[in-house]
Amino acid sequence: MEDLVLVITLLLLGYIFGRYAEKRHYKSIIQREAELSNIPVVATKLIPPQDKFISIGLVAGNVVISVDYFKRFLAGLRNLVGGRVTAYESLLDRARREAILRMKEEAKAQGANLVFNIKLETSSISKGSQNSIGSVEVLAYGTALKQER
């Protein structure tokens, strides 16, 4: 009985706080993406030779987001039956976009107006250890450039 109450409490807490945090985070992401849309990010490796840019150098942004109990429970059950792990999809989407935004903020602070050759790396913190609610880390990095006038 105590176990049941504990699990339901954890699930509820995870759901309520996780959902609230996610909503708030998306709101902030969408708003900041609009604000920083004047600094495009491009995945191309080489700068076309006719373009005149001054290279500012490496800019990076990274973020760590924790999974909540509810999401982890859902993903665990999903692992039994297969299919898309929708609980983690939004988590990774948020982490990726937040990392790019932080990278753009760094580029903006250095006066850049374009980030070239952007790369993303994802890793799981507490990988493989049992009984832990994992976290995901996403690192975005690229070369910040300033257009020659």
Next chain:
Amino acid sequence: MEYSNPKIPEGINTSIEHPVREFLQLTSGVVGVVVIAVFILGVLADRLAHHIPFSAEQNINIPLDKHEVKGQAINRYLESLTHKIAQAADLPPDMKLKIHYVNSKTVNAFATLGGNLIMYRGLMEKMPSENALVMVLAHEIAHIKHRHPIRSVGRGMVIGLTLGLVSSSLGDSLTGNFVNKTGQVTALKFSRDHENEADATALQVLQKLYGHVQGAEAVFKALEAERKRHGKNEPGFEFLSTHPFTGKRLQRLEQAAQNTQNDAQPLTPLPKQYKYWLKAK
């Protein structure tokens, strides 16, 4: 060259499905599969357990309680009652009962492998009449008659082993625990069924011996009082409990009483020296 990042619509990299909906689908699906699997395993293991001869059970050594009393008046009294009940319950002749009296305050009695019955002073001194005491004894003897101990052990082993193997191989402790607990709770149904079956047989014995089933309710009331004294509650739902709820057991008892005799019947008193016999060391 002009560079720009147009605004991309939301919801391409995420799913729109509501998490609660997914949660309900997944939990009900997984719980359903575990419940069905445990039921099938339980029924199959039960079939096998019936093939274990009673003599094999008798060869298992049951550890004795250090407060067990032997060769006293209380033993002789319990043996004579047991003998009467065994006859009334049509116990097969090869099922030899061994009744143990333990002088300790534990409010309990139980039947275990090999026809061993263990009665504790704690419960016995709370019995107001011989009818109540016979209810306890008949309930435990019914467990032996229906071979509940060996069936529980067999089933518990099969279900426990399977759940343990499955849950530990899932690789995720949270999911493993969930599957394990769901299975264990499901298996409690078998335990409650045994209790109900033993209650029903015990009532038949009372009916045969005394012509009515009154006095039996004192057993459940004593157990209920003891539970309350310890400040323990029955779990919120019956499916989490090893025994049926006392309220339900009393209800069934009342039904049985109504089917036989309505008016109050005289209860058979316990022997005068009963309280004194209980103190034997």
